[in-house]
Amino acid sequence: MKLWKPLAVMISALSLWSCGSPQVLDVRPLHIREVGLGDSDDPMIRGEIKRRFHGAISMAEQGDRLGYTYTVLWNEASTSDAGQIVFEFQQASTGSRVKKMIQPISAGETSGRAEFAILGNDYRKGGRVLAWRCSLVRGGREIASRHSYLWQ
Template sequence: MKLWQALALTISALSLFSCGTPQVLDVRPFHIRQVKVDDSDDPMIRGEFQRRFHGAISVEEQGQRMGYYYTVLWNDPSSTGAGEVVFEFQQGATGSRVKKMVHKIEPGETKGKAEFAIIGDDYRPKGEASAILAWRCKLYREGREVASRQSYLWQ
């Protein structure tokens, strides 16, 4: 009987730990380094690759789609005012210069998705690929910062 009680206590404790608050901001990176995807790759990776390359027929068009893609999912039910998702990044080719991309959020939206792509000439300045060294993403609502995520190299 003591084993059963210990097991019940452990299960209830674990269920309490899993009841965390939902993430307000989630960043999902995807990097395309080559034009061809291997058949041995994960089906989800092949699907994402095909989605990003849809409509690119020539080799030049496919080359322009190589680069870094960041999908940002945000969920902020605490506020319904206007806001923005700000994505900042540093590249190897630009040194310490911080580049910024912004996605506007309309008033009334409490959740959504923003796509940021560093592709084409932004990805291949002077003909060679320029790696993203660090990135940071912030969610602003009504002028105040609500949430932030960053790569481990961001300073």
């Protein structure tokens, strides 16, 4: 019977702690450098690599799946306008040239997932990704953005 006061304090503290604002844009990079599972001790990374290589039988098919994949999760409900996720990046052999990929968002979508991949021939010719920037644009204005450490 005496435990209800500490329990009430703990529940109220946990509810206040969980009221932080959610992240509008989250970018999750994955770089697969070689065929196979690699030396990663993280079972989540091993599982993701296995999923990416699923169905690739020949060495050529497996080689086409090497490179960078960026998974972008977005959650933004302040406006219902149509928009787009813009992913800009620079590669090692292209110098300072900025390449751009765009994923459209239809009107009314408040959350979603987009994937941007630099794989296969693009990865072999362009080299590794040196810097990247991802933006959520709605109604002609930038809502949120994330970028790598080296982005200028």
